[in-house]
Amino acid sequence: MRKYDFNNIFVISYYTGYVIIGTAFLMLIPIITSLLLLEWNPFLDFIISVNIAFIIGLTLIIFGRKTRENKINMQWKHGFVVASISWIILMLLCAVPYMLSGHTKSFLDSCFDVMSGFTTTGLALTQDLDHLSIGLNMWRHILTFIGGQGMVVLALTFLFRETGGAYKIYVGEAKDIELVPNVKGTARIIWKISITYLIIGTSILWINGMLIGLKPVSAFFHGLFMFASSWSTGGFAPMTQNMLYYHSFSYEINTVIFFILGSFNFGLHYAIWQGKKKELVKNIETQSFFITAFISGTLAVTGIAKLNIYPDAIVAFRKVIYHILSAHTTTGLGTLYARQFALEWGDFGVVVLIIIMLIGGSACSTAGGFKGLRVGIVFKGVLADIQKLLSSERRVRIFKFHHIKEQILDDSLVRASSLIIICYLILFAIGTALGTFYGYPFMSAAFESASVTGNVGLSIGVTSVTMPAPMKVYFILAMYLARLEFLSVFALIGYFIGGVKKICLKS
Amino acid sequence: MKEIKNVIEGFVIEIAAIGIFIALLFAVNIIIVMR
Numbered sequence: 001m002r003k004y005d006f007n008n009i010f011v012i013s014y015y016t017g018y019v020i021i022g023t024a025f026l027m028l029i030p031i032i033t034s035l036l037l038l039e040w041n042p043f044l045d046f047i048i049s050v051n052i053a054f055i056i057g058l059t060l061i062i063f064g065r066k067t068r069e070n071k072i073n074m075q076w077k078h079g080f081v082v083a084s085i086s087w088i089i090l091m092l093l094c095a096v097p098y099m100l101s102g103h104t105k106s107f108l109d110s111c112f113d114v115m116s117g118f119t120t121t122g123l124a125l126t127q128d129l130d131h132l133s134i135g136l137n138m139w140r141h142i143l144t145f146i147g148g149q150g151m152v153v154l155a156l157t158f159l160f161r162e163t164g165g166a167y168k169i170y171v172g173e174a175k176d177i178e179l180v181p182n183v184k185g186t187a188r189i190i191w192k193i194s195i196t197y198l199i200i201g202t203s204i205l206w207i208n209g210m211l212i213g214l215k216p217v218s219a220f221f222h223g224l225f226m227f228a229s230s231w232s233t234g235g236f237a238p239m240t241q242n243m244l245y246y247h248s249f250s251y252e253i254n255t256v257i258f259f260i261l262g263s264f265n266f267g268l269h270y271a272i273w274q275g276k277k278k279e280l281v282k283n284i285e286t287q288s289f290f291i292t293a294f295i296s297g298t299l300a301v302t303g304i305a306k307l308n309i310y311p312d313a314i315v316a317f318r319k320v321i322y323h324i325l326s327a328h329t330t331t332g333l334g335t336l337y338a339r340q341f342a343l344e345w346g347d348f349g350v351v352v353l354i355i356i357m358l359i360g361g362s363a364c365s366t367a368g369g370f371k372g373l374r375v376g377i378v379f380k381g382v383l384a385d386i387q388k389l390l391s392s393e394r395r396v397r398i399f400k401f402h403h404i405k406e407q408i409l410d411d412s413l414v415r416a417s418s419l420i421i422i423c424y425l426i427l428f429a430i431g432t433a434l435g436t437f438y439g440y441p442f443m444s445a446a447f448e449s450a451s452v453t454g455n456v457g458l459s460i461g462v463t464s465v466t467m468p469a470p471m472k473v474y475f476i477l478a479m480y481l482a483r484l485e486f487l488s489v490f491a492l493i494g495y496f497i498g499g500v501k502k503i504c505l506k507s
Numbered sequence: 508m509k510e511i512k513n514v515i516e517g518f519v520i521e522i523a524a525i526g527i528f529i530a531l532l533f534a535v536n537i538i539i540v541m542r
Contacts, residue, residue: 293528294528297532313537321533321536
């Protein structure tokens, strides 16, 4: 009988434990916030939650300690499984404070909100948002800020000592950009960029908040939360009315700037910070984004202007263009109530939003969707095929594109990009079908499915506490699959099926 | 010092580019709505 190799489980357990501990440390932030603001109930909720998280994280590390003792090497399969399994365990652990707060109807709703935060989607099932404690609001926005960067990136920056296996887990979280040759260095640079913008962005929104009439402490927390939500392209807001609460054009413009910045590739920010200014216009992703955002914005305004809903150009800009940019960057911040999309925009406006929600932002950024890079690669691949057909058979042509550096456009890259786009479209189609199965109108089901698949967060009214439980479960899975870009989740499923087979089959 | 200068320059360039793009969208928006 073949003996089962437990080394795989030890490696996965060891590194998963570290990712959990890294995220558990974050609970200290809402604990300190609640303590300073004398919010005793949230304080206790987080004390209980952090203890549960540390116990589970340490147990996993101790169980997997043979990884370090026997110096077991991490393989690619381990990296993908650690990335995907740690997100599931973290979803369950991070839902505990929500559950204890009483602001969610069920543990499933708590898990939904956590996964929505981690994946920077922004759909929410939390009840009575306007009366949420600052501690729990801090937690919601930390989850979305960290989710944008990645929990693995967090753990890499602070907790991982060796880098041998670290790169494999980093890639498992759907990141492959190397800003410097060392993956820990890359993770630290990602954090440096985010923290720098956090300080600048929060300061700008804090001042803006005070100018529109918020009290200084309130303006600070609103600024911090709205920056975290914008930069991470998350879409959470501290108030139920989302951006409508502020009734401020300047606040809206500031969030637009921050969420477009957040949707850019971290490699692009790093290149520009190093003095390579032309990267902003040469990069295939920024070209793809600016072109598709401009076209979709123009089309949406043209289509909605015919319906004469908005009285003037400024209102049209604040309602239409704001949502086009919010959807395209997969942020999900909104200046309309959910049902207004269905009742006022008409089918054309909704279709434009669905398309751009699916396209999404840049790769290796905080944004979702199938990514501008893949759209650009597939588009250039089609152009290249047309040019090959039209040119002489003897002529050998090499096609290139610019993404941080000049890269060759080869068939395997076009095929890989196309496959991931197909996976996203399948996820979208299943979500739409499920919505119509439960009685939602087709356009509403498609809109919500696109919002979930693209990790956007705009809602047409489908996402609510009364949504059927199977839809909530599907949306959680869809947000998770889309954020991790499928491969690491498929690796997790394959690993479990393989493990069960090995245990069940005797040879 | 050079690093800080590059960071500030980079930030200003990014904001300026996004600002120009938003202004362009705003201009197109006005033209379409006013027609």
